[in-house]
Amino acid sequence: MRFRSKTPTRIATGSLAIGLVAGLALVAGAPCVSTAYAEEATELSPTKARPRDTYYPNTEDLAPDEMRVIACGTGMPTTRMKQAAACFLVELGNGDKFLFDAGSGSAERISALQIPYNYLDKIFVGHLHSDHFGAVPEYWIGGALMGRNQPLRIWGPSGRIPELGTAAAMDAMQKMFLWDITGRVGNVDPRGYKLEVNEFDYKGENQVVYDENGVVIRSFPAIHSIDGAVSYSLEWNGLKFVWGSDTFPNQWFNKYAKDADIAIHECFIAVPDIVNKLGFTPESALLVGTQIHTAPEAFGKVMSEVKQRLAIAYHFFKDFDTTAQVYKRIRKTYDGPLSLAEDFMVWNVTKDGIRERMAVVEESTWSPPTTRPNVAPSKDDRAKFAEMKGLPAEAIGYSDFIVSGKWNVDDVLRPIYQEASEAVGRELPYPEK
Numbered sequence: 001m002r003f004r005s006k007t008p009t010r011i012a013t014g015s016l017a018i019g020l021v022a023g024l025a026l027v028a029g030a031p032c033v034s035t036a037y038a039e040e041a042t043e044l045s046p047t048k049a050r051p052r053d054t055y056y057p058n059t060e061d062l063a064p065d066e067m068r069v070i071a072c073g074t075g076m077p078t079t080r081m082k083q084a085a086a087c088f089l090v091e092l093g094n095g096d097k098f099l100f101d102a103g104s105g106s107a108e109r110i111s112a113l114q115i116p117y118n119y120l121d122k123i124f125v126g127h128l129h130s131d132h133f134g135a136v137p138e139y140w141i142g143g144a145l146m147g148r149n150q151p152l153r154i155w156g157p158s159g160r161i162p163e164l165g166t167a168a169a170m171d172a173m174q175k176m177f178l179w180d181i182t183g184r185v186g187n188v189d190p191r192g193y194k195l196e197v198n199e200f201d202y203k204g205e206n207q208v209v210y211d212e213n214g215v216v217i218r219s220f221p222a223i224h225s226i227d228g229a230v231s232y233s234l235e236w237n238g239l240k241f242v243w244g245s246d247t248f249p250n251q252w253f254n255k256y257a258k259d260a261d262i263a264i265h266e267c268f269i270a271v272p273d274i275v276n277k278l279g280f281t282p283e284s285a286l287l288v289g290t291q292i293h294t295a296p297e298a299f300g301k302v303m304s305e306v307k308q309r310l311a312i313a314y315h316f317f318k319d320f321d322t323t324a325q326v327y328k329r330i331r332k333t334y335d336g337p338l339s340l341a342e343d344f345m346v347w348n349v350t351k352d353g354i355r356e357r358m359a360v361v362e363e364s365t366w367s368p369p370t371t372r373p374n375v376a377p378s379k380d381d382r383a384k385f386a387e388m389k390g391l392p393a394e395a396i397g398y399s400d401f402i403v404s405g406k407w408n409v410d411d412v413l414r415p416i417y418q419e420a421s422e423a424v425g426r427e428l429p430y431p432e433k
């Protein structure tokens with residue numbers, strides 16, 4: 001087993017403890033970007049904080065030439081608390097942020113990062129499996145309530161027929177949530193419920209699907225499940241990030257992921273564990289684990305071909321008894337820098353180095369501040385919405401039947417309006433029947 005040290009790694013401190021932890025991680029076969037040993041002693045003080053090797057969201061500035069990548073979902077469609085399904089956040093030193101896939105369960109991870117939601121308005125979907133876009137409704141609706149008062153922008157591939165494309169899926173999502181949105185209109189700022197859907201040809205090879213503010217995102221075909229899956233590359237400021245989403249090893253990834261600073265490719269759990277842990281038949285485990293998805297040995301072969309600075313494997317349940325199998329099998333075919341991703345792993349990328357850490361997050365987060373003021377709901381919102389959706393006006397709001405069931409609690413609610421009016425110094429009128 002060899003570890004290349006050609007990727008310079010900045011380690012935050014010269015702390016011997018951290019050096020030891022890194023060393024132990026290597027011995028245990030766990031992934032670690034660093035191959036350096038810290039030899040300088042850190043000057044200690046009983047009253048001063050020591051440099052930390054943990055990422056605490058909302059405590060670090062991003063340098064103008066820096067990219068930060070955070071794993072917000074590294075798991076599978078079989079849901080679990082420890083790992084949400086596929087989702088990676090890319091933050092750039094120019095202020096732009098991009099989500100690549102938004103698998104089920106990832107919305108909670110994103111909220112733990114305490115990022116204002118207007119900055120989280122761009123999602124690039126690799127394919128339409130629930131473990132890659134299942135959280136889109138949560139971002140769309142929950143994100144709007146958490147301060148994204150501008151449209152959510154979605155990019156995704158076409159299918160072989162229009163019904164199987166991203167535009168059809170987003171259209172169906174809006175139909176599915178019609179009751180939800182209809183009930184919110186007139187009560188909250190409606191601007192965040194607009195969707196901007198950008199569907200592109202899944203067959204496009206290295207086609208530019210986004211080009212704004214010095215950031216170019218390209219798509220190329222992936223081979224997964226049926227036609228209509230893609231991978232993406234993002235290039236900015238001389239740095240290149242590649243998101244494979246799900247794919248069988250393919251010539252497009254080999255070609256267009258070349259020279260990536262960070263290349264993320266799926267890597268499924270080893271076939272014996274698919275049988276033993278997931279209960280698949282051997283026939284099915286072989287098909288799913290080697291033909292639909294990428295086996296660890298094949299992941300290693302891809303990464304040896306692509307020669308990126310750092311290879312990141314995701315899409316397996318990373319447990320004490322599955323990780324060694326994945327790692328050993330990758331190392332049969334790849335000996336370069338490698339991370340086995342889990343949720344809240346963080347990579348800071350510059351031309352000089354890649355620093356890998358774990359984030360420690362708050363569970364009890366609230367909406368971060370919005371970047372522009374919310375507007376108060378207007379009485380016209382409902383009428384406008386009904387017209388836009390072609391709904392009869394009387395379908396919005398309560399019928400006389402439901403109103404007849406209300407119990408009169410005006411006597412306790414009116415004082416709440418009075419209290420609020422006094423606090424803000426203007427009249428907030430109590431809604432009359």
Ligand SMILES: [Zn+2]
Nearest residue numbers: 127129224246
């Ligand atoms: Zn998939």
Ligand SMILES: [Zn+2]
Nearest residue numbers: 086129131246
């Ligand atoms: Zn998947």
